[in-house]
Amino acid sequence: MDVTLPRRRLCFGLAAALVAASSLITTSTLAQPTFITIASTTSTEQSGLFKEMLPAFTKATGIEPRVVALGTGQALDMGRRGDADVVFVHDQVAEEKFVADGFGVQRLEVMYNDFVIVGPRVDPAKARGKDVLEGLRRIAAARAPFASRADKSGTHAAELRYWQAAGIDLGKEKGPWYRETGSGMGPTLNTASGLNAYALADRGTWLAFKNRGDLDIVVEGDQRLFNQYGVMLVNPAKHPHVKKDAGQKFIDWVVSPAGQAAIAAYRIDGQQLFFPNAKPGG
Amino acid sequence: MVESPPLLAARDLTVVLGGVKALDGLSLDLMAGRRTVILGANGAGKSVLLRTLHGLIAPSAGTLSWARPHRQAMVFQRPVMLRRSAIDNVTYALSVNGIPAKERAARAASALERVGLAPIAERPARALSGGEQQRLALARAWALKPEILFLDEPTASLDPGASAEVERVISAIADEGTRIVMTTHHLGQARRLADEIVFLHAGRTVERTPVADFFRQPASKEASLFLKGELPWT
Amino acid sequence: MFEIFASLQAAWALVNGADPALARIVALSLELSLAAALLGAAIGLPLGALVAVGRFPGRRAVIVALNALLGLPSVVVGLLVYLMLSRAGPLGSWGLLFTPTAIVMAQSLLVAPIVAALARQTCEDAWRDYEEQLTSLGVSRARAVPTLLWDARYSLLTTVLAGFGRAASEVGAVMIVGGNIDGVTRVMTTAIALETSKGDLPLALALGFVLILVVLVVNAAAYGLREWSVRRHG
Numbered sequence: 001m002d003v004t005l006p007r008r009r010l011c012f013g014l015a016a017a018l019v020a021a022s023s024l025i026t027t028s029t030l031a032q033p034t035f036i037t038i039a040s041t042t043s044t045e046q047s048g049l050f051k052e053m054l055p056a057f058t059k060a061t062g063i064e065p066r067v068v069a070l071g072t073g074q075a076l077d078m079g080r081r082g083d084a085d086v087v088f089v090h091d092q093v094a095e096e097k098f099v100a101d102g103f104g105v106q107r108l109e110v111m112y113n114d115f116v117i118v119g120p121r122v123d124p125a126k127a128r129g130k131d132v133l134e135g136l137r138r139i140a141a142a143r144a145p146f147a148s149r150a151d152k153s154g155t156h157a158a159e160l161r162y163w164q165a166a167g168i169d170l171g172k173e174k175g176p177w178y179r180e181t182g183s184g185m186g187p188t189l190n191t192a193s194g195l196n197a198y199a200l201a202d203r204g205t206w207l208a209f210k211n212r213g214d215l216d217i218v219v220e221g222d223q224r225l226f227n228q229y230g231v232m233l234v235n236p237a238k239h240p241h242v243k244k245d246a247g248q249k250f251i252d253w254v255v256s257p258a259g260q261a262a263i264a265a266y267r268i269d270g271q272q273l274f275f276p277n278a279k280p281g282g
Numbered sequence: 283m284v285e286s287p288p289l290l291a292a293r294d295l296t297v298v299l300g301g302v303k304a305l306d307g308l309s310l311d312l313m314a315g316r317r318t319v320i321l322g323a324n325g326a327g328k329s330v331l332l333r334t335l336h337g338l339i340a341p342s343a344g345t346l347s348w349a350r351p352h353r354q355a356m357v358f359q360r361p362v363m364l365r366r367s368a369i370d371n372v373t374y375a376l377s378v379n380g381i382p383a384k385e386r387a388a389r390a391a392s393a394l395e396r397v398g399l400a401p402i403a404e405r406p407a408r409a410l411s412g413g414e415q416q417r418l419a420l421a422r423a424w425a426l427k428p429e430i431l432f433l434d435e436p437t438a439s440l441d442p443g444a445s446a447e448v449e450r451v452i453s454a455i456a457d458e459g460t461r462i463v464m465t466t467h468h469l470g471q472a473r474r475l476a477d478e479i480v481f482l483h484a485g486r487t488v489e490r491t492p493v494a495d496f497f498r499q500p501a502s503k504e505a506s507l508f509l510k511g512e513l514p515w516t
Numbered sequence: 517m518f519e520i521f522a523s524l525q526a527a528w529a530l531v532n533g534a535d536p537a538l539a540r541i542v543a544l545s546l547e548l549s550l551a552a553a554l555l556g557a558a559i560g561l562p563l564g565a566l567v568a569v570g571r572f573p574g575r576r577a578v579i580v581a582l583n584a585l586l587g588l589p590s591v592v593v594g595l596l597v598y599l600m601l602s603r604a605g606p607l608g609s610w611g612l613l614f615t616p617t618a619i620v621m622a623q624s625l626l627v628a629p630i631v632a633a634l635a636r637q638t639c640e641d642a643w644r645d646y647e648e649q650l651t652s653l654g655v656s657r658a659r660a661v662p663t664l665l666w667d668a669r670y671s672l673l674t675t676v677l678a679g680f681g682r683a684a685s686e687v688g689a690v691m692i693v694g695g696n697i698d699g700v701t702r703v704m705t706t707a708i709a710l711e712t713s714k715g716d717l718p719l720a721l722a723l724g725f726v727l728i729l730v731v732l733v734v735n736a737a738a739y740g741l742r743e744w745s746v747r748r749h750g
Binding site: 066184 | 602603604608609611613614695696697698700710712713714715716717
């Protein structure tokens with residue numbers, strides 16, 4: 001046994017570490033089937049829609065869709081930075097600005113679902129009904145606990161629009177009853193469940209959510225609760241590395257009859273979550 | 283008798299440790315081919331002197347001049363072994379000193395042979411007894427073929443049997459021509475191993491005498507008191 | 517209490533059922549955490565040892581900084597790595613964002629300071645014992661680094677295991693730089709976070725128990741390795 005053995009062992013350890021690291025780099029950047037990065041929202045992921053419909057896309061095109069699920073605001077930021085090839089979110093105003101600012105090529109409508117207000121079954125604020133604005137007014141009047149996502153998401157943007165339309169100035173009315181969780185739909189529902197609070201949720205995430213506690217749907221069916229999803233290709237003019245062909249294939253597929261059928265086919269407990277409404281010809 | 287120039291000339295060495303002058307203007311010449319034992323009471327500065335001559339402590343004043351660069355080694359009171367086998371401790375020292383790989387194994391094996399540790403060469407060094415570890419330290423020093431070997435109370439932690447073995451090894455090393463500079467508390471050991479005694483008191487050399495003369499009649503008052511066991515603690 | 521017991525049973529069922537999706541997630545978590553532990557150790561061990569034996573201006577400030585990094589908020593590391601790897605960032609052209617490599621990078625940055633700070637303390641303690649003897653043998657401070665690291669290998673193994681534990685338990689940074697992409701960058705911790713946000717707490721807890729089991733197995737293996745090594749080499 002030579003005294004250089006310990007040094008040899010250290011070198012071996014270092015070499016092993018470098019081999020491990022470099023093999024990871026190789027496997028993740030080379031020899032990969034084509035993949036695209038899709039920045040989407042937590043509602044599409046946590047409802048389970050993507051898990052159901054994306055394999056059909058891969059089968060049809062051989063392209064692997066890699067979904068990073070964040071809030072709408074974060075997803076659009078990712079698009080602006082060029083860290084995604086496609087953005088698939090639900091905030092029409094923000095999406096149109098995204099395209100107008102030159103970050104997206106074109107906005108196409110894909111599907112809609114609806115929002116619901118969930119709350120404690122005993123409904124202390126008496127918000128139950130078909131009118132979302134009236135429901136919110138009663139919750140504010142009763143100072144009943146309300147959990148807001150407060151995370152620049154599409155759902156949060158919608159929530160703020162409803163408060164405004166209901167004539168409630170959150171800046172003035174906000175108090176300990178209005179809990180801003182700054183998190184995704186699931187964590188916000190967890191918080192609402194724990195606090196026995198009201199919350200605005202998309203129906204898809206709600207149906208897939210398992211920790212409901214005493215919560216149930218209190219307001220639904222209002223036309224204004226309609227929630228439109230749009231898809232955009234990140235502009236290759238701004239970010240030349242964007243996989244524009246593969247990304248475009250995804251967009252084409254999602255608005256095609258095949259894609260629209262896949263969306264309609266997704267159900268939880270027999271209920272359809274998302275309703276395809278792509279317009280032919282874009 | 284005309285002596286050749288000293289191997290190592292120390293002039294007016296001053297070393298301050300913890301606010302105390304451990305060496306106070308000490309001067310000493312080390313000549314070739316001798317066996318020097320340094321005696322003195324506790325606190326006289328023996329260990330500090332050894333470490334300063336070896337280069338482990340930098341003096342705050344004074345000079346150390348070597349006639350030419352010399353290969354040195356030192357054995358401490360408590361042997362310090364690496365967490366590996368006995369023979370690997372020796373080959374480590376050889377590799378650090380640039381001995382090529384092919385030679386190391388042979389040199390280490392032969393050094394272990396000379397100190398009688400060949401049968402336990404592969405045993406973990408830390409599992410050896412105190413005496414065996416000290417002999418291993420000597421083997422390690424010896425394998426380097428030093429021209430001058432410093433030893434700081436090498437048998438202080440050992441029982442008489444182990445002490446005797448260590449003394450035999452030191453003698454053998456000196457017989458091969460290595461210059462020995464040693465400190466000890468054992469007067470009998472000093473008498474056996476030395477050919478000259480350097481006596482230190484309060485950080486200075488007080489006398490330097492051939493061994494037989496020293497034990498018969500030391501030249502200094504402090505040395506006399508020391509031999510009688512009456513020297514006060516410095 | 518009952519839910520916890522039910523989750524334990526679910527965890528056991530998961531392990532026995534050997535669901536391929538779960539197996540893939542477990543394998544990925546293990547692979548990435550081990551790679552990060554090794555990479556972090558490759559950086560942290562020599563760094564810690566160098567600071568331990570080095571003498572340079574600002575050494576004390578470096579030690580304080582290293583110790584402070586023990587409390588480095590992982591979400592900050594995640595954010596910094598994200599900004600580096602983002603297309604809009606300096607290393608964007610490498611295309612590493614949302615890949616397992618990005619996860620290893622972030623985890624290694626969390627592991628390295630832990631390993632460095634702990635190794636620094638371990639090596640400093642060892643150096644205190646060895647400095648005199650190693651200097652006497654002619655070992656420079658730089659040359660002492662690999663010697664100390666090898667000698668303290670059993671203590672340092674525990675340090676590297678602490679690093680592994682840190683990597684394996686990380687959620688925030690992994691979520692940020694990996695994106696928790698199903699089948700690509702979803703690891704145990706981010707899967708647990710996802711199930712938690714879907715409200716499936718029993719499943720999340722069951723996955724948590726599986727993760728604890730995996731970490732236990734790694735630690736048991738490391739302990740076994742140590743025992744075997746001690747018996748063989750001492």
